[in-house]
Amino acid sequence: MNIKKTSLHNLHQQHNAKFVEFAGYEMPIQYKEGIVEEHKFTRNHCGIFDVSHMGQLYIYGDDQLLEDLEKIFPIDLKNLKLNHSKYSFLMNADAGIHDDLIVTKIEGGVIIILNAACKNSDFEILQKTLGDKYKMILDDEKSLIAIQGPQSSKILEELIPGVNDLSFMSGNWFEFQGSKTFITRSGYTGEDGFEISLENSKIEQLTNNLIEKGAKLIGLGARDTLRLEAGLCLYGHELDINKTPIEANLKWAISKKRIEEKNFLGSEKILTQINEGVQNIRVGIKPEGRIIAREKTKIFNEEDNLVGEVTSGTFGPSVNGPIAMGYVNKDFSKKDTKIFLEVRGKKYPANICGLPFYKKSYVKGVN
Amino acid sequence: MSEVKYSKEHEWIKLDGDVATIGITQHATEMLGDIVFVELPEIGSSVEKDGNAGVVESTKAASDVYTPVSGEVVENNQAIVDDPGKVNSDPENEAWFFKLKIKDKAELDSLMNKDEYDKFAKESGS
Numbered sequence: 001m002n003i004k005k006t007s008l009h010n011l012h013q014q015h016n017a018k019f020v021e022f023a024g025y026e027m028p029i030q031y032k033e034g035i036v037e038e039h040k041f042t043r044n045h046c047g048i049f050d051v052s053h054m055g056q057l058y059i060y061g062d063d064q065l066l067e068d069l070e071k072i073f074p075i076d077l078k079n080l081k082l083n084h085s086k087y088s089f090l091m092n093a094d095a096g097i098h099d100d101l102i103v104t105k106i107e108g109g110v111i112i113i114l115n116a117a118c119k120n121s122d123f124e125i126l127q128k129t130l131g132d133k134y135k136m137i138l139d140d141e142k143s144l145i146a147i148q149g150p151q152s153s154k155i156l157e158e159l160i161p162g163v164n165d166l167s168f169m170s171g172n173w174f175e176f177q178g179s180k181t182f183i184t185r186s187g188y189t190g191e192d193g194f195e196i197s198l199e200n201s202k203i204e205q206l207t208n209n210l211i212e213k214g215a216k217l218i219g220l221g222a223r224d225t226l227r228l229e230a231g232l233c234l235y236g237h238e239l240d241i242n243k244t245p246i247e248a249n250l251k252w253a254i255s256k257k258r259i260e261e262k263n264f265l266g267s268e269k270i271l272t273q274i275n276e277g278v279q280n281i282r283v284g285i286k287p288e289g290r291i292i293a294r295e296k297t298k299i300f301n302e303e304d305n306l307v308g309e310v311t312s313g314t315f316g317p318s319v320n321g322p323i324a325m326g327y328v329n330k331d332f333s334k335k336d337t338k339i340f341l342e343v344r345g346k347k348y349p350a351n352i353c354g355l356p357f358y359k360k361s362y363v364k365g366v367n
Numbered sequence: 368m369s370e371v372k373y374s375k376e377h378e379w380i381k382l383d384g385d386v387a388t389i390g391i392t393q394h395a396t397e398m399l400g401d402i403v404f405v406e407l408p409e410i411g412s413s414v415e416k417d418g419n420a421g422v423v424e425s426t427k428a429a430s431d432v433y434t435p436v437s438g439e440v441v442e443n444n445q446a447i448v449d450d451p452g453k454v455n456s457d458p459e460n461e462a463w464f465f466k467l468k469i470k471d472k473a474e475l476d477s478l479m480n481k482d483e484y485d486k487f488a489k490e491s492g493s
Contacts, residue, residue: 035426322403
């Protein structure tokens, strides 16, 4: 299979990107300055992330579409305001997670943002579940960039007036150089920011304009350290088909009303797990020293029994220390529980901690 | 003090009498990216040519450090354990890794000189 490139590939090259293959795409892992500098620049100024490899799925339909989507997603779509977004999951009947995603209700339907590695299989699952009642387009004629960091709103407002009025997890249509663009106030770094969907032919111009205003391109490497500090899950690591949203400690993303209605895919399992508890649950982990516990690191309790496994671990540049997330047996999931991480044959002390590691600074709206 | 020699694993070694100072090359640090963790061999331990002698971790991944010659560790550089970023800023000088009392000077013969290493690093690209 040919490796795919996004519309910003040339621009990444001009900015001396180092590339890696990610979900079938050649994507920038970092640029000249490196992950730590890129991470800090995003926290302090404004970073631009090319996330055009992600799926942008448009499903068109009326109230019946919302009704049908509620059988799939555990969110209160009918009462969701127009142009507002919800974090959700595509699950199987056992509440195993096929993908985590963002659903935004738009005039005439929904936009769903899907993980790159899952987008084609998600499309098939949704098509099979919904039948051929609705027009569904996995749009590859549009690129997607995220701009993140405290200066994002100032910089983007200068180019696309009005974006500053968006509240967190909402969006709207705007115009850039004569093209319609859908922009949401959202992101994956724990910072204020926006995600901008724009036609492929215009995306390089917009990105260059953002760079002229002081934003910098940031690679997937810093995207990972930023999201981990923000305590956000990455599909394939914290989430997969063998884990449920309750085990992932993401109960907040499931609508209470929808749990009571018990009529979405996986709802039975979700309800059982809410009532009876789960065996393993996702937690934050803070090693005591400088040791970095990477994915698959085994977790032991004080009696040297295996109680869990790390799903993501790195050095957090803003925390200035190692951080990790993982799954542990529920009995050892309480904050401040002492655990041990086995790295290269030796066991190092660590503590279960709350998430996020780095405090979020989302802009809350009144609406 | 003798000339600096280089290994294919991107370590440098400088001999002073029978004590060798060993670190990783500038090229290695450029490949690794931001170094955020360093583990060094313990003082008094014996290490074997081409064997493991520590770990460096960047934000991306962990990599083993190898010793280009055999010997007994007589000193290790705690300064880079406390501040791993030093390895990026001055890898071939201040940020040395450990010092060995070497067993066999002949082991140095197979290593590269600066010109040979620069050529090797350029060609291997890793």
